[in-house]
Amino acid sequence: MDEQLVKKLQELYSIVKDEISESLKKGSCTIIISHKAIAAVDIKLAEEVLNNPKNTLKVLEKFFSQKLGINVKVRIKDLPKDRWIRIRDIRSEHIGKLIETEGIIKVSTEVRPVVVAVKYYHNKCGGEFWYNLFGEDSDKEQFIRFKIEKPKVCSVCGESEGRFVEVERKTVDMQRLLVEETPDQIERGEQPAQIIVFLTEDLCEPRMERRTIPGTRIRIVGVVEALQNSKTQAVLDLIINAVYIEPVEKDIEDIKISEEDELKIKELAKSGDVLNILARSIAPSIHGKHYEHIKKALILQLVGGVKKIRSDGTRVRGDIHMLLIGDPGTGKSITPDSKIVIIDESRKINVVPIGEFVDQLIEDNTNKVILYGDTEILNLLDI
Numbered sequence: 001m002d003e004q005l006v007k008k009l010q011e012l013y014s015i016v017k018d019e020i021s022e023s024l025k026k027g028s029c030t031i032i033i034s035h036k037a038i039a040a041v042d043i044k045l046a047e048e049v050l051n052n053p054k055n056t057l058k059v060l061e062k063f064f065s066q067k068l069g070i071n072v073k074v075r076i077k078d079l080p081k082d083r084w085i086r087i088r089d090i091r092s093e094h095i096g097k098l099i100e101t102e103g104i105i106k107v108s109t110e111v112r113p114v115v116v117a118v119k120y121y122h123n124k125c126g127g128e129f130w131y132n133l134f135g136e137d138s139d140k141e142q143f144i145r146f147k148i149e150k151p152k153v154c155s156v157c158g159e160s161e162g163r164f165v166e167v168e169r170k171t172v173d174m175q176r177l178l179v180e181e182t183p184d185q186i187e188r189g190e191q192p193a194q195i196i197v198f199l200t201e202d203l204c205e206p207r208m209e210r211r212t213i214p215g216t217r218i219r220i221v222g223v224v225e226a227l228q229n230s231k232t233q234a235v236l237d238l239i240i241n242a243v244y245i246e247p248v249e250k251d252i253e254d255i256k257i258s259e260e261d262e263l264k265i266k267e268l269a270k271s272g273d274v275l276n277i278l279a280r281s282i283a284p285s286i287h288g289k290h291y292e293h294i295k296k297a298l299i300l301q302l303v304g305g306v307k308k309i310r311s312d313g314t315r316v317r318g319d320i321h322m323l324l325i326g327d328p329g330t331g332k333s334i335t336p337d338s339k340i341v342i343i344d345e346s347r348k349i350n351v352v353p354i355g356e357f358v359d360q361l362i363e364d365n366t367n368k369v370i371l372y373g374d375t376e377i378l379n380l381l382d383i
């Protein structure tokens with residue numbers, strides 16, 4: 001490592017020192033560094049992290065491991081905005097680069113060990129070398145190979161003749177996620193795009209499991225890679241090899257309650273009127289006697305119920321669903337621009353402003369609309 005770089009890394013260390021010692025105290029061997037912190041120290045290093053992430057992360061890991069005296073994994077978060085790419089916009093130009101994207105987990109597999117490298121003995125020269133299967137020779141190839149294949153040439157002598165004998169294997173834990181674009185990321189009529197995300201090592205530790213439950217909305221920082229399932233396959237799949245993942249909605253356990261908050265919550269609880277107080281704080285601009293019990297119902301829905309198992313073994317879910325029905329202008333949504341999610345029969349997801357949706361509905365059913373003064377009433381009985 002050259003002196004200049006070491007100096008920069010020392011500087012970086014002094015910036016993130018407190019955070020590091022915090023996470024090491026919790027028994028984690030992972031260091032999470034904001035890209036902003038790296039950019040604050042050295043623009044060139046920050047660029048290298050984005051454009052040559054695999055090698056640069058190795059340099060960072062080597063430095064921090066030596067510095068701290070234990071083996072650490074370095075994870076990068078908060079990429080600059082120009083690296084935020086929608087799943088549908090991920091292209092081959094991003095291969096080998098670090099990007100950030102967002103989506104909802106549709107499927108997550110179980111954690112399984114995967115062979116990432118095989119150590120071979122070359123009978124011609126007697127040398128031994130590691131052959132990587134998991135796209136680690138990033139400057140040469142970006143392919144991830146799920147098949148264990150023999151090397152073409154010996155890394156020690158450079159010869160291709162002779163036999164290569166397997167000596168040892170290196171495995172890591174891996175989990176695969178299928179991540180889909182969120183409804184608010186897609187335009188009307190578009191199908192949500194999907195991508196496969198690989199999580200390895202500390203990213204699929206048991207403590208991360210909460211973050212990888214299907215339905216969770218996550219931000220992913222990762223390296224785009226081409227996946228070749230077989231040698232003859234000409235069409236390559238693009239995947240993201242995750243460097244960092246974070247749930248977008250904070251998990252209940254991630255919410256920090258200060259002493260002051262705790263005091264206020266306890267006070268509210270003691271008041272004996274907590275349901276009314278909370279209900280009044282919902283959409284104060286919509287008020288009136290009839291809305292009070294609707295707001296109370298909304299609070300109960302937000303809090304949720306408790307899963308119950310009856311004596312005969314049947315289960316009752318704790319989740320409550322709500323459907324608000326009413327004439328136009330009765331305060332179901334704030335403005336006609338409020339976006340709603342509509343799923344049609346083919347399970348296609350549309351996100352439209354509610355005003356536009358209602359207009360369309362009325363237009364499509366003109367002969368079923370009764371004009372009542374200024375108000376158009378949709379005759380739902382005929383539909």
Ligand SMILES: [Zn+2]
Nearest residue numbers: 122125154157
């Ligand atoms: Zn050799």
